[in-house]
Amino acid sequence: MAAPDRPLRRANWQAVACDLCGASRPDVLGQREIIVRGRTCDHQMVFVDVACGSCGFVQALERPDEAFLMDYYRDAHIGHRGGELHFDAASRLSAVAARVPGGGRIIEIGANDGAFCAELSKAGYDAFGFDPVEADEAAGVEKGFLEAGVASVTPRSADAVIAYYVLEHVIDAGAWLRSALALLKDGGVLILEVPNYTTHPQDSLNVEHLLHFTPETLRELLEQHGLDILPDQPTPTVAYGQAIAARLTDRALAECPRPASDACLTGGPKRLAAAKAAYAEAMADRARRQAAAESAAKLARDADPSGTASVFIWGANEYAERAAPLLAQAFSSVQVVDKSASKIGAPFPGLAVPIAHPDVAADVSARIFLLCSPNWNAQIAAEISAAGWNALAVIDAVAGERL
Ligand SMILES: [Zn+2]
Structure with missing residues (x-):
């Protein structure tokens, strides 16, 4: 999905003190560089994740300015307008x-x-x-x-x-x-x-x-x-x-x-340790998801080394965001499909279509399906089977294995 000719907008960052206790004693947990694909450009953000060394509150050490955030939200956010309610x-x-x-x-x-x-x-x-x-x-x-x-x-x-x-x-x-x-x-x-x-x-x-x-x-x-x-x-x-x-x-x-409470400050060391453990857990989870996407992409390439099959990534979500660029390198036809038209937005320009789109049911010779729903992959696989589509491979992109 990466397009070298697209403009890249970098956030301006400003260091801030702890939102909770006002201290400037950041304990760095890790750094995450994120490039979000917007409608008109790519937005680069580098998060330095810290826990406050005084009270343990977890936050971004530096914050982008409001002008960047306004442009970012206008350009990259997926609206829910006109779709089904996205909340309970x-x-x-x-x-x-x-x-x-x-x-x-x-x-x-x-x-x-x-x-x-x-x-x-x-x-x-x-x-x-x-x-x-x-x-x-x-x-x-x-x-x-x-x-x-x-x-x-x-x-x-x-x-x-x-x-x-x-x-x-x-x-x-x-x-x-x-x-x-x-x-x-x-x-x-x-x-x-x-x-x-x-x-x-x-x-x-x-x-x-x-x-x-x-x-x-x-x-x-x-x-x-x-x-x-x-x-x-x-x-x-x-x-x-x-x-x-x-x-x-x-x-x-x-x-x-008011000033930070004593309980807030005396609890700091314990919270700092908990914040670090949770951060490590989250990063391990992130690495597992990336590894699953890479396994799924490899399984797709193994199923069709020629790259001529039509690839359908089922579910417009973070698994799809990881898998789509890997597949786009190997296959000429990659599309993200989702039942909710409102989820098909900025991250998948030119890639995403609703499940009702004619391309999904068109009489293409061979299809590869990557299923990206942690809770519904088995049901989606059954629906694909019932539809009688010619599937070279049905791959669980959450687990990184063939179904
Ligand atoms: Zn603090």
Whole structure:
């Protein structure tokens, strides 16, 4: 997939102090260079992953500037517009309904195409959102980062501010939180979901995430900003996530942020050790996935050394992103197919087609299938078999073996 003539945009990086305790004692966990293929150019980011030597919070040592991030999200993000809902709306709604009065005003930060704002409106809430990329006035979403759009919102007017999988992306967690809290009424509720670094470090250490929260560091960040953590916490709505709900208090706006707590600092060495172990686990997992992609590509080449078979990579996800460039070197026809048209976006330009696309069912002489779904590969293999397509090989790209 690499195209040497495509422009490469490099992030400008600025070193920052720890978001949680303010210390500048980074303990380097590792470095990841990532090049994300966008619609108009490739975006290069080099993450220096560190754990704070004082409190153990895991974060990117340096952060790109906002101009780079805005361009990056506009160019490289896969929108969900018009597709099926990409989240569990019922779970999110019940978490909100248990904590926010009926009919209350809710502001969603990172509202994507406004799909959840629309669900909240249907449930009787006065819902409104911000998103850096999407803008859909009909669904109540305004364009712009929170900081850019907040001027249009009456301060302290919201019963709740909600943000799903946003805080891990921000350049400055404290500034982001202060902006969010300024929107809340007295006693208003903040509901957040972020990846859980403790249970799923490999998902937290994903492309473009700058902050990696354990349940402890997430709670402490909110407490430092004067929020009271609510006694009953929401259930996260995705497997790799964690959810937290907290209430605005008088001191949140008066003395924000407060110094890191003793518990935060005395727990540092233990957390640092845990952060290192989780990081090593995540990197080992990453290496296993890359090795599986390489095995799968080799199996495909072995099945057709001439490279004339049509290769279909089934599932537009991280396994496909690893396997596609390897296969494109050996085969003239490589396509990524997926049931969800909304997932077929920037990473696969010119490669991806929906499963309903005529090319998939066309009468080509020989096909090789690479299956990329950790949970559904057996079922997909059965569907391919039932369709009667001439398959030279059906390969599990998650396990790196032939089926
Ligand atoms: Zn720290």
